[in-house]
Amino acid sequence: MAADARAVRERYSAALRHGHGASDHTVRAYLGDLDDLANYLELDEDASWGAVQLADIRSWLAHMAADGKSRSTLARRGAAIRTFFAWAHRTGLIDHNPALRLASARPASTLPEVLAVDSVSLLLDVAQMRADSGDPLDLRDWAMAELLYATGIRVGELTGIDNADVDLAELTVRVVGKGDKERVVPFGIPAMRALVAWLEVGRPACSSHDAHAMFVGRRGGRVDQRQVRDVIHTLATLAGVPDIAPHALRHTAATHLLQGGSDLRTVQEVLGHASLTTTQRYTHVTADRLRSAYQLAHPRA
Numbered sequence: 001m002a003a004d005a006r007a008v009r010e011r012y013s014a015a016l017r018h019g020h021g022a023s024d025h026t027v028r029a030y031l032g033d034l035d036d037l038a039n040y041l042e043l044d045e046d047a048s049w050g051a052v053q054l055a056d057i058r059s060w061l062a063h064m065a066a067d068g069k070s071r072s073t074l075a076r077r078g079a080a081i082r083t084f085f086a087w088a089h090r091t092g093l094i095d096h097n098p099a100l101r102l103a104s105a106r107p108a109s110t111l112p113e114v115l116a117v118d119s120v121s122l123l124l125d126v127a128q129m130r131a132d133s134g135d136p137l138d139l140r141d142w143a144m145a146e147l148l149y150a151t152g153i154r155v156g157e158l159t160g161i162d163n164a165d166v167d168l169a170e171l172t173v174r175v176v177g178k179g180d181k182e183r184v185v186p187f188g189i190p191a192m193r194a195l196v197a198w199l200e201v202g203r204p205a206c207s208s209h210d211a212h213a214m215f216v217g218r219r220g221g222r223v224d225q226r227q228v229r230d231v232i233h234t235l236a237t238l239a240g241v242p243d244i245a246p247h248a249l250r251h252t253a254a255t256h257l258l259q260g261g262s263d264l265r266t267v268q269e270v271l272g273h274a275s276l277t278t279t280q281r282y283t284h285v286t287a288d289r290l291r292s293a294y295q296l297a298h299p300r301a
Contacts, residue, residue: 012088033076040060050093058102122239128194136205139202140216146300147194151185152250152253154175154272158175160175173185
């Protein structure tokens with residue numbers, strides 16, 4: 001069965017967004033990998049994906065490996081292509097699945113960058129000292145940094161938080177993660193104090209362009225991920241600690257929870273990992289209580 005490459009791409013994009021609930025980032029990554037394979041095979045808009053063979057895909061991966069692409073990149077791209085061809089075959093757009101026997105590349109088993117407890121404390125102390133100025137954005141930056149480390153949430157989850165998502169009485173925040181899955185994550189007293197300062201002093205000083213967003217800029221618009229990255233880079237520089245991206249605070253929070261005695265299932269639930277295998281990059285521990293384990297284990301609970 002012939003399948004026009006451009007038409008298939010459009011249908012696949014819609015399936016990822018609406019059928020699988022994939023995030024915009026995931027959709028862009030999967031389509032980018034698909035486009036890369038199409039360019040390598042020199043498929044034009046009228047070409048058929050049904051003509052692709054397993055040897056073609058292996059050649060594409062081998063070409064990237066020779067070009068110096070990491071094992072993690074090869075594993076991710078291979079997984080993306082397997083997902084695409086499985087979908088195309090399942091929906092009848094192609095007669096056979098050429099990726100059915102494509103072996104999974106083993107990603108490099110490397111841990112993400114993690115800050116020591118003392119370094120994180122120094123970074124957050126600097127954020128708090130800047131907030132003492134009373135400047136609304138300094139108060140916001142302190143609250144964002146504290147919440148990132150306290151909860152281990154993703155940067156995209158942080159920017160998506162609305163005022164109604166934060167429960168200061170219960171010390172929890174509701175976030176929407178990958179696949180539009182909601183979860184409730186606890187945080188500690190230091191993050192609560194920073195949030196209260198932001199909500200009572202900082203946020204009212206900003207315009208109300210977005211009345212629902214928890215974190216806004218001086219003009220009232222919801223903060224974006226680039227702004228959060230800039231904030232963390234600035235705080236790391238001022239604190240004299242290794243320059244990190246906001247996502248490193250997520251890895252740091254997970255590592256510190258485990259080092260403090262939390263169990264793997266707790267960390268999986270806090271981070272919102274769909275698979276325990278993802279969480280196992282950090283370590284293996286035992287036990288099974290979310291809130292109590294968090295409060296006992298997290299340095300700033």
